[in-house]
Amino acid sequence: MALSWQSLIDRITNLAKNQRQKKRGTEFLADTVALILFFTTTGIINERMIAGMSWDQVLHARLIGAALMIPVARPYGIWRDWLMQRANPSRGSQLLWDSMALVSFQVPIYAAIIAFSGATGGGLVRGTLGAALMMLFLGRPYGAFLNWVRKLFGLPPGGDKPMSLDS
Known part of the structure; x- marks a missing residue:
């Protein structure tokens, strides 16, 4: 059975499309895992020690938080990557832009959760103020953690341009 040039081109195009779809799924998974692991831990600390919530309320907040992190993680990753394009390689610039990304995106969501x-x-x-302060200080550590998780998933760290726009 001979393949026509068009058939060969169609197969290559479909293969490339499948690779892009697989990469998007991996990006979604990496960003979601990073967000859930990092902010479940920090959320518990804030809710219990700063907001003074009961353990039942903390559990409720973390369950809601985890459910909301699933659809929010990848859009946040894209938002962060977009903002990080403005950062230069200096530590101060990385810290500033990572913190701005986290505070501007996550604090309103967190306030609604609690x-x-x-x-x-x-x-x-x-x-809410505790979360804003925590996120201000945790912006860069979370950004570094996110980059590390992305690396574990075989992805680039992001920040050059949104990963979903690479393909």
């Missing part, structure tokens, strides 16, 4: 989980009034304000 409000829905029972934080009210002063606890809600303290929890």
Whole structure:
């Protein structure tokens, strides 16, 4: 059975398309794993020690948080990569842009999570401000952790341009 040139081109095109789809799935998985691992840990600390939430409320917040992290992780990764294009190689610039990315994207989501989980009034304000401060300081450590997880998944670290636009 002889292949026509068009048939060969179609097969190569389909193979390339499948590779791009597989890469997008890997990007989604890597960003989701990183976000869930990192922020489940830091969320528990903030909710219990700073917001003063009960263990039941913390559990509720973490379950909601994990469920919300699944659809939010990859868009955050794209947002971070887009903002990190503005960073230069200096530590200060990396810290600034990673922190700005995290605070601007995650704090509003976090405030909604703890409000829905029972934080009210002063606890809600303290929890949101605590999260904002934590995320300000954790922006770069999380960015480095995200890059490390991406590397484990065989992906580039991001920051040059959104990985989903590479292909």
